[in-house]
Amino acid sequence: MKIGIIGIGNIGSMLVKRFSINKEYELYIYDVNKDRIKKYEDENIHIEDEISKVYEKAIFTFVSVKPNHLNDVFDKIKDLSEENRYIISTAAGKTLADLYELSGKKNIFRIMPTVISNSGLGTTAIAYNPAISENIVSDVKSILSNLGEVLEIEEKKFDAFTVLNSSGPAFVAYIIESFLESGINIGLSHDDSLKIVANTFMGTLEYLKNEELKLSELKYMVSSPGGVTIKGLYEMDKAAVKGSIMKAIEEAYLKNKKL
Known part of the structure; x- marks a missing residue:
């Protein structure tokens, strides 16, 4: 399975760590700080020099940048086809409606992981466009299970979840x-x-x-x-x-x- 990760900060590095354990995953990663991600390159982790390359090569692309940097990411992929490609955003406070508008795309998931997912014992909340097929939802939940439990909740409850789970x-x-x-x-x-x-x-x-x-x-x-x-x-x-x-x-x- 081809997975992209854009932004290798606290959340992104945790995703790389957890997903790289599964050798069935092929990871494509990007960070504006090239020195930060040199250490990750191996046979299953490919370092890309452009955001667009990550999105084009992966089926599921995690966007794990801070909310104020989302525009920088989405500007690079707005004009690319989203057929058989899905975005998974970790940005706090950005609703699915916000993400649709910023990205110009509809194949989007919103998740909220936690720092303790580093141990595989966290709980990750998930919400998504209801038009996305059950098979794709199942695939994303399977990927997220590498972080611990996966909890599908109404988007309006994300604030409550964030406080209990992330704080x-x-x-x-x-x-x-x-x-x-x-x-x-x-x-x-x-x-x-x-x-x-x-x-x-x-x-x-x-x-x-x-x-x-x-x-x-x-x-x-x-x-x-x-x-x-x-x-x-x-x-x-x-x-x-x-x-x-x-x-x-x-x-x-x-x-x-x-x-």
């Missing part, structure tokens, strides 16, 4: 950091605290999944009457921890809608 790792890191520093505060070394907290978070998620437990069920399983855990939960509720997290996510969501 989410920063929020989760903040919460983990709070646990880490709490461990140091009560006498553990940094390394021991980090190991305990990391295993606790990963183990909790795995346990919930394997045992098919609801979050509240696990919470009450661990809480003994008058015990240590329920005391900690009481203090969190008293400090409105849950409400503060919900408010932070809501404000980030509202900010994203204004972009």
